[in-house]
Amino acid sequence: MTEEDVVAENPILHHALRLGDDALILGQRLSEWCGHAPMLELDLALANIGLDLIGQATHFLNLASEIEGKGRDADALAFHRDVLDFRNCLLVEQPNGDFAQTIARQFLFSNWQELLMREIAAAPEPRLSAIGAKAVKEIAYHARFASEWVVRLGDGTDESRARLIAGLDWMWRFVDELFDPKDGAPSLRADWDARIARTLAEASLELPKPRRGIVGGRSGHHSEHLGHLLSEMQFLQRAYPGATW
Amino acid sequence: MSKASSSEAVGPTNSSWPLWEVFVRAKNGLAHKHVGSVHAADERMAIEAARDVYTRRMEGVSLWVVPSSAIVASDPKETTELFEPAADKVYRHPTFYTIPEGVKNI
Numbered sequence: 060m061t062e063e064d065v066v067a068e069n070p071i072l073h074h075a076l077r078l079g080d081d082a083l084i085l086g087q088r089l090s091e092w093c094g095h096a097p098m099l100e101l102d103l104a105l106a107n108i109g110l111d112l113i114g115q116a117t118h119f120l121n122l123a124s125e126i127e128g129k130g131r132d133a134d135a136l137a138f139h140r141d142v143l144d145f146r147n148c149l150l151v152e153q154p155n156g157d158f159a160q161t162i163a164r165q166f167l168f169s170n171w172q173e174l175l176m177r178e179i180a181a182a183p184e185p186r187l188s189a190i191g192a193k194a195v196k197e198i199a200y201h202a203r204f205a206s207e208w209v210v211r212l213g214d215g216t217d218e219s220r221a222r223l224i225a226g227l228d229w230m231w232r233f234v235d236e237l238f239d240p241k242d243g244a245p246s247l248r249a250d251w252d253a254r255i256a257r258t259l260a261e262a263s264l265e266l267p268k269p270r271r272g273i274v275g276g277r278s279g280h281h282s283e284h285l286g287h288l289l290s291e292m293q294f295l296q297r298a299y300p301g302a303t304w
Numbered sequence: 305m306s307k308a309s310s311s312e313a314v315g316p317t318n319s320s321w322p323l324w325e326v327f328v329r330a331k332n333g334l335a336h337k338h339v340g341s342v343h344a345a346d347e348r349m350a351i352e353a354a355r356d357v358y359t360r361r362m363e364g365v366s367l368w369v370v371p372s373s374a375i376v377a378s379d380p381k382e383t384t385e386l387f388e389p390a391a392d393k394v395y396r397h398p399t400f401y402t403i404p405e406g407v408k409n410i
Contacts, residue, residue, distance in 0.1 A: 100343060101353075103360075207348060207352075
């Protein structure tokens with residue numbers, strides 16, 4: 060059976076894997092800030108957001124594991140899949156860069172994830188909507204946190220503004236994938252555009268110049284960055300399979 | 305959130321951001337209690353930092369943040385005259401009363 064068949068046969072598995080992988084990979088990315096953020100308060104804030112996301116990933120991957128029924132639990136899905144099997148969007152695997160680049164990524168992603176999760180929470184599939192309803196409160200805070208930082212950095216010093224613009228430019232290529240007609244959520248685009256434009260206007264920033272969108276994460280074609288992230292995240296379970304503490 | 309209000313909040317700190325004192329109300333009906341401090345550039349950031357640092361484990365239902373510079377403290381040199389006179393006035397303590405059963409939070 061090809062992958063397309065699996066997807067067609069079980070769209071809920073497909074959704075759960077994507078949502079779980081998005082949350083897992085971004086949670087892992089944010090954990091890289093632990094001990095390195097500009098201030099203790101931000102260190103905790105970024106770690107908190109990362110932990111929220113890893114919590115969401117656990118729920119979605121547990122659901123995926125249950126539907127898949129192959130005896131791979133959420134940990135096995137996280138630690139024993141290889142890079143081609145991950146279904147996260149390219150945006151979440153992008154490197155942290157500086158604080159402004161991290162905020163740019165969070166701003167674009169959390170605003171999208173909030174809209175998506177509101178839709179999922181209201182959707183008829185009970186297992187997905189239960190996770191979505193819980194996650195949406197966390198995500199609303201992430202979107203608020205990142206949007207406020209976009210305004211502070213964009214409307215701050217010349218340095219902070221330049222760094223934020225560079226961060227947004229880096230991330231902007233990966234936005235179209237979120238709304239891809241085949242693999243994304245195209246119906247959310249107008250609301251998302253309005254949110255992004257509102258915050259950028261408040262930060263007295265222009266929208267980044269349109270760029271050719273890069274897609275492929277949803278079918279396992281990832282950037283070089285994901286392999287490096289996984290080698291760190293999966294090291295322990297690969298070196299010592301089944302290790303617990 | 306305005307620039308004026310954040311510049312008022314300059315406190316005794318070696319960071320570039322002002323210090324804010326954080327008060328948490330553990331549950332409705334109790335008073336806000338001082339729990340510590342955070343650095344933040346403005347009121348909103350101070351509330352969010354306080355939320356992330358002090359209420360992650362369901363410690364509270366409400367937060368106050370106050371610029372540390374707005375706190376007026378007693379002078380340690382005046383400790384003797386301010387506090388010692390109370391030391392030998394045991395009759396000011398309500399220890400001679402029995403508290404009815406079922407009364408909490410006294």
